[in-house]
Amino acid sequence: MSSKLSSMSSTNLSFISLESGDTAAQAKSTGAGFGALGTRSAPMSIVREAARRLIYRMGVLSLYHRVRNRRTLTVVAFHRILRRGDPRWETALPPWTLFEDTFDDCLEFFKRHYKVATLDDVKASIKATRPLPSRSLLVTFDDGFADNLNYALPLLRKHRLSATIFISSNVVGCEERLWTEDLLWAFTTGQIGQRELCGLNTLLFGDKAGGPDDPNLIWNIVRRGPELDQAQVHAALSKLQIDLHRIVLQRQMLTHDEIAELAANAISIGAHGKTHTALPFASDVAAELSSPRAALADIVAAHGQHSIDALSFLHGAYTPNIVEQALAAGYTLLFTSETELSVLKNGFLSNPVIGRLDVDDRRIAPAGKFRPDVLATSLFTAARRARPAPHRALRDHDRRIGLREVPIAPQTGDQGVGGRTVCYRSGAESIDATT
Numbered sequence: 410m411s412s413k414l415s416s417m418s419s420t421n422l423s424f425i426s427l428e429s430g431d432t433a434a435q436a437k438s439t440g441a442g443f444g445a446l447g448t449r450s451a452p453m454s455i456v457r458e459a460a461r462r463l464i465y466r467m468g469v470l471s472l473y474h475r476v477r478n479r480r481t482l483t484v485v486a487f488h489r490i491l492r493r494g495d496p497r498w499e500t501a502l503p504p505w506t507l508f509e510d511t512f513d514d515c516l517e518f519f520k521r522h523y524k525v526a527t528l529d530d531v532k533a534s535i536k537a538t539r540p541l542p543s544r545s546l547l548v549t550f551d552d553g554f555a556d557n558l559n560y561a562l563p564l565l566r567k568h569r570l571s572a573t574i575f576i577s578s579n580v581v582g583c584e585e586r587l588w589t590e591d592l593l594w595a596f597t598t599g600q601i602g603q604r605e606l607c608g609l610n611t612l613l614f615g616d617k618a619g620g621p622d623d624p625n626l627i628w629n630i631v632r633r634g635p636e637l638d639q640a641q642v643h644a645a646l647s648k649l650q651i652d653l654h655r656i657v658l659q660r661q662m663l664t665h666d667e668i669a670e671l672a673a674n675a676i677s678i679g680a681h682g683k684t685h686t687a688l689p690f691a692s693d694v695a696a697e698l699s700s701p702r703a704a705l706a707d708i709v710a711a712h713g714q715h716s717i718d719a720l721s722f723l724h725g726a727y728t729p730n731i732v733e734q735a736l737a738a739g740y741t742l743l744f745t746s747e748t749e750l751s752v753l754k755n756g757f758l759s760n761p762v763i764g765r766l767d768v769d770d771r772r773i774a775p776a777g778k779f780r781p782d783v784l785a786t787s788l789f790t791a792a793r794r795a796r797p798a799p800h801r802a803l804r805d806h807d808r809r810i811g812l813r814e815v816p817i818a819p820q821t822g823d824q825g826v827g828g829r830t831v832c833y834r835s836g837a838e839s840i841d842a843t844t
């Protein structure tokens with residue numbers, strides 16, 4: 410069973426992979442040769458790897474990047490940073506967890522090839538008050554893991570760089586991480602199988618669709634499960650005799666005081682929902698949008714950040730309606746998991762919806778050794794997207810509020826999953842379980 414997930418994951422989780430369809434398609438469409446160095450189906454040959462290393466070392470990739478991406482904003486997404494030997498490695502999910510030294514190498518790489526921006530810089534760009542410089546890059550983290558303070562902050566300070574951490578308000582101070590991530594870990598390590606997932610899916614959601622062979626079952630539960638009542642979850646797990654062996658080890662999630670410490674050290678704080686449920690599935694979208702704004706704003710207010718007005722979509726999932734609700738709730742920047750660079754016009758963003766490139770440890774540091782050529786190929790050749798300005802209604806809305814904070818009003822939750830979902834990444838195609 411674990412091999413099945415492993416196979417599925419290699420497709421699902423390769424957001425910044427050289428082998429990503431977006432990248433390959435972009436390279437093909439632009440005539441760029443670097444993206445064509447990898448293919449989706451075949452492992453990269455030794456010759457291709459050697460060629461890529463050589464191209465990087467010769468500075469060709471860097472030159473290509475300087476020309477091709479001079480008018481783009483790159484946003485990279487991390488989740489966890491752990492030191493070798495940290496007990497939290499025992500249950501960490503490898504795609505989204507980097508060794509401390511790999512992250513150090515990433516930051517050095519970013520400084521070499523980009524102008525690292527702050528969240529305020531990006532806000533100024535969308536407000537058209539200050540342009541972003543050429544080849545800007547924003548460093549982001551999702552979820553609110555305590556290791557962001559333990560290991561990422563010291564390295565960010567060492568390199569004198571800023572970052573933005575998107576936090577789910579319900580996990581603040583939690584000893585355990587989300588039960589759905591423990592479930593994902595148990596599944597990836599083969600401790601539970603598809604049959605148990607099928608039973609759990611039926612008990613939790615009443616879904617009869619999809620049998621034990623449905624590879625989307627795990628993602629369905631991971632995306633929809635966080636908002637469920639804990640007693641309901643425990644009852645279902647108990648009935649199926651599933652023991653997740655929830656491991657606390659060191660505390661997993663950031664506390665109130667730790668978030669304040671991050672904010673005091675020039676780390677911007679953004680929202681990542683209330684429960685971490687994918688918004689198209691959430692039973693109360695308004696609460697998912699408003700709760701983190703209120704809870705986190707109180708924490709960072711004393712440290713120079715006056716509002717929480719950037720949001721990263723849970724699991725990268727959203728609909729046009731959710732975008733409208735998020736803007737109406739006061740968010741000015743909305744980060745997705747779409748593997749794309751944002752094209753700037755004279756240094757300004759035209760649309761508040763911004764793609765991000767997930768940094769997958771397995772690809773940039775196979776065998777634990779950082780591969781700058783792999784990261785360079787993935788980032789430098791990623792698809793570029795010039796999103797049009799929001800439609801008229803949104804433009805009118807933006808003009809009214811000047812893309813600034815507005816009072817949060819109760820809204821009707823949007824559960825139109827199947828209807829106008831345009832950017833929802835479904836099932837085995839590409840779902841990010843932790844963003």
Ligand SMILES: [Zn+2]
Pocket residue numbers: 551552681685723724842843844
């Ligand atoms: Zn997340």
